[in-house]
Amino acid sequence: MSRFNLFTNKKPRKNTSANRKSRRLGSNLQSLEDRRMMAGDVATTELMPLESEYVETSTLDPTAQTNWTLDPISDVEATSGQTLETMLTVSGDVETEALIFSASIVSTIEQKLDAQYDLVESDDYHTNCLGNNERWIRSANGGWFYVMPSGEFYQWQGSFAKSTLLASFDSTHYDDPDLIAEPESIDASVHIEGDVLVITPDADYTGSFQVEIGATDGTHSASQTVLVAVAESIPDEDDNTDDTPTANKPLPVLMVIANQDFYYQEYGDTRQSLEAQGLEVVVAAATTEVSRPHANSGQGADGGLVRPDLALTDVSADDYSAIVFVGGWGASSYQYAFEGTYDHGAYNSTDALKTTVNDLVNDFVEQDKYVAAICHGVSVLAYARVDGESLLDGKTVSAWGGSAPSSDQRIYTTRDNIELNGGTMVESGSVGDPTTVADDVIVDGRIITAENYDSAAMFGRIIGNLVSEPEYVDAVFAEWE
Template sequence: MMAGDVAMLPLESEFVDTSTLATPTSDWSMNPIGDLEFAGGGEAFEVELTASGNIESEDLIFSASIVPSLAQELDSQYDLTESDDYHTNCLGQNNRWIRSDSAGWFYLTPEGEFFRWRGSFDRSLHLGSFDTSYYDNPDLLTDPESPDVDVVVEGDILRIMPSAEFTGSFQIEVGATDGVQRGPTDLVLVTVTEPIDDFKTPPADEDDPVEDETPPPVLMVIANQDFYYQEYADTRASLEAAGLEVVVAATTTETATPHANSGQGDGSGHVTPDLALSDANADDYSAIVFVGGWGAASYQYAFEGTYSNGSYNSTEELKSTVNDLINDFVDQDKYVSAICHGVSVLAWARVDGVSPISGKTVSAWANTSPGSDTAFHTTRQEIEYNGGSMVQSGSIGDPTTATDDVIVDGRIITAENYDSAAMFGQVLGDAINDPAYIDEVFAEWE
């Protein structure tokens, strides 16, 4: 490192990696929040802050602040200068060049890699990675904008208040102190999405089909313990790309933990459900989705065995709540869908005494299911026992891959596994947005 370089750099990405809390040095610790995502429009978003250990949350003083982005850190450190054309392709390689009066020259590659020039490309110092929008508009580096968001803590409530026009991502650092010792902090990635207008039915005297209306949200059900992260994330991303809002429900609103190595990458993959299943009402949603992972077994209404993993054994009350919810979606002729082991929830449901997939063709994970004291050792066995017909893996579309293994059979939509999740969300989103579906189902709702 040459004289004048600062040891805090290079940073690796636009945001510092979101991580779980460090090992506490006292007999209490703040509970991690997990990443947050909510629709903008000017409404405040609130999160309750809690702690574990030998202390009550009300005895702590919580604090929160917005963490500067990598672009802000770099501009603050080097005072990067705006330019009309950023000297594109100077010295070849199609890079864009940025000047600093105090630190010389920097360059940004078409792929978004940012370097400090050291006299040659081989000796240049890598300072960070950005998406290609920064290459298209280097002003994002030379004049980075702070998020138009207020973050305050009142007691144990974290309140995030974006302006009505703001959308985007930023990080906040949340900490706590008992008045003597400050505990470890939590870095939280916050994403504010475009606001979604509430669905409105047409006036009673209109005979034309509903057009250009946004259907109600999709209800996505995950398990509080051992849901499959990629099946959740890829499905949700496709639904949101189709313009649909997604509301996440689980047994409780406590942080949901995915299977290890289920697509969450280096992050925890923790998800904070929007509501408990007991508070969900089919009237409020356009479809229901059951995400896979062994934890989905806790929602199997008619399953009478006991699982070896105690977290998969739930109460009769919870099973009845889920079954009643499925019945309500079926009664309203709305899409009932599931992916991977989530299809077993539909298999063990009962509508008028039979499984909603009885007589239906479905796709699902064909192999093992969580260990129990029953004769059911695969998801296929559970599906076929309950009257469903399950296709072979890869048999839909391209036989060399499961990415397109999605089946629509009436109002039942199923998919094989995480490989199929992106297509699953796309197919479901297209089905919900179909004007015929909107006209048949949504226009009847008050």
């Protein structure tokens, strides 16, 4: 086996193909000490090794006397091209409005090593040149590094015994030293909108990266890191950009949530069931501002924030197979004929918004399309007026029979809302299998209702099945074919 001089001043051939990167650090930027170390001369000052594992890179400054902390954020899972939004919150004696939040992508260990030492990729990594099955990587500035079969990465200091461990990778970095010499870029964007963290991986990016999040009130600061894992987005084989409905692909389903206090699991499970059947889901609310769910309503650690696709004023019933009102007390803001005033100001809304919702319900009814609601969302149908009568007058429905938001009216439950408007509400668990509440869904004509989050998954499946029936598509959408 041929050997080579590790300390020659002759630089290795560099690959000049278009897809190789240019060196970011010139030799004029390298310190004298680094030059000595790269040339094999043992430095008198120890080099601090870089860790390869993800770690909590920053916390509250232990010397600062702060009275607030940045609430922890769990790791995030995403798919390529998907935008994720996470509300940032703090605990303690400080107003969120007084804080400035920041976010940035943390460089990987490989990127930090490459930036510090200006490593050069090669067609030949001189495997086992000095007899330890090591593979060699050179710096553009003349120093040498090697990676062991176990993945440990060292800076050569004249001998194996004196070399400095810089990072401990896995064996894939030995199999492919380009992972170190030519690290992959992180193709994603991160920014802050007020108190919301927005992460958008590129459409063709997969992998994982860290985001460092910071908050400051001008005097004290806090920060933490979050791991973002991005999986490949698998396109729907049945995806069709043609919006013309067919027997196999009806128009999208419109889901209506409140900007404040919608019930997340009723939204999430219903939507998941619809999308599992190949149906497109469009989300609308009073505005396109980020919608916040009830606390502890089934959302994950990301806060369950949802940004609606469009405002209700921009919705046309012509474009959808069905309309679905999600529960949560925020749905009260869409009750057209409710004449009282709620104690919680966010539930009162405006006459203009209520009229918009009522007109929309009437449009769906006129087009003989399904109108659906779950839990407290059923109260929206109860207060809707079609030809002067409640949409639920004479209808049988399922809904949550417990409490309702406080107001100046003698209405204490969602059942009260329904029965005062001529509807009949069944008892909890009385639909289908008496041993479970997961199937409490009722279809009465073109009205579909479900009790609450327990039955949300089946609620979505039933809506999906009904709007996908060829007879329904033919009857409802004949004028657009």
